[in-house]
Amino acid sequence: MTPTLLSALTTSAVGGPAGKFVAARTEAEIIEAVRTADAAGEQVLTVSGGSNLLVSDDGFPGTVIKIASQGFTVNAEDSCGGVAVVVQAGHNWDKLVEHAVRHAWSGIEALSGIPGSTGATPVQNVGAYGADVSQTIAAVRTWDRERNAVQTFTNSELKFGYRDSILKQTTVNGSPRYVVLTVEFQLPLGRMSAPIRYAELARSLGVEVGQRAYANDVRREVLRLRASKGMVWDAADRDTYSTGSFFTNPIVAVDVADKLPESAPATRRARTGW
Ligand SMILES: Cc1cc2nc3c(=O)[nH]c(=O)nc-3n(C[C@H](O)[C@H](O)[C@H](O)COP(=O)(O)OP(=O)(O)OC[C@H]3O[C@@H](n4cnc5c(N)ncnc54)[C@H](O)[C@@H]3O)c2cc1C
The missing domain is CATH 3.30.465.10 (Uridine Diphospho-n-acetylenolpyruvylglucosamine Reductase; domain 3)
Incomplete structure (x- = not known):
């Protein structure tokens, strides 16, 4: 039988063969697939959309479980x-x-x-x-x-x-x-968004940081901004194939943040949490 290639399951379209492949379409099937692989002592790789995974051309020797439950x-x-x-x-x-x-x-x-x-x-x-x-x-x-x-x-x-x-x-x-x-x-129910916390997004919506906008305007502007940075994955456009960002934003103390230039994109958070 032809092995399933991880390249068909990842947004980078990269990745070699799976040792075993199971598509689990319900909660019961997911549990069953994981239990069976664990009981057999096999390595397990759970793959959903494959957009945060980089798989080598050697593939994965264990069981690849595609999480395919819907609704x-x-x-x-x-x-x-x-x-x-x-x-x-x-x-x-x-x-x-x-x-x-x-x-x-x-x-x-x-x-x-x-x-x-x-x-x-x-x-x-x-x-x-x-x-x-x-x-x-x-x-x-x-x-x-x-x-x-x-x-x-x-x-x-x-x-x-x-x-x-x-x-x-x-x-x-x-x-x-x-x-x-x-x-x-x-x-929450309502046509308004959560307060806008990101300066670039607030600017493009014409509101202040901390204000709300119509949620459908927020969605439209976010999709537009993401597309302008090549961050909307599109199966038909190979130039968008990626796994997103390879870095996380640095977190700096308030006194350091205060010295950053105005133009530096930043999200301010209280010291104590999110
Ligand atoms: C173009 C592009 C833009 C992106 N933009 C963002 C962004 O703005 N912000 C952001 O946070 N991320 C972003 N990402 C990264 C990615 O989309 C997210 O991390 C997403 O949540 C991954 O979902 P997935 O279903 O594709 O996970 P996969 O890639 O299939 O899996 C990722 C990890 O989660 C594990 N996993 C998957 N499903 C389950 C499950 N049901 N239970 C337990 N573990 C599981 C996998 O084993 C693996 O370790 C971007 C990626 C791309 C390609």
């Missing part, structure tokens, strides 16, 4: 508490953002255009343009490979930081200990 369920929706939506791990992130903006679910519009799956977003606390998913995630349901049991984390238990979370910090045999099954978001 979401609205558990609650009211003007007071907003929307509680539980999203399957394999569901495309930008499709969720697009749906949210169209249905006046506020809070994730500045995260438009980030490729990959919803289940991967809490792993590195995906973020851009002054927003990140820790601001709206209520809970993450996972499969704990060490305890062979389902484990649900609340927002505070996820220990979110800048491009970081407990899900990124913990591994078993070289791959994530906790395999994300679903992510629950709590999103």
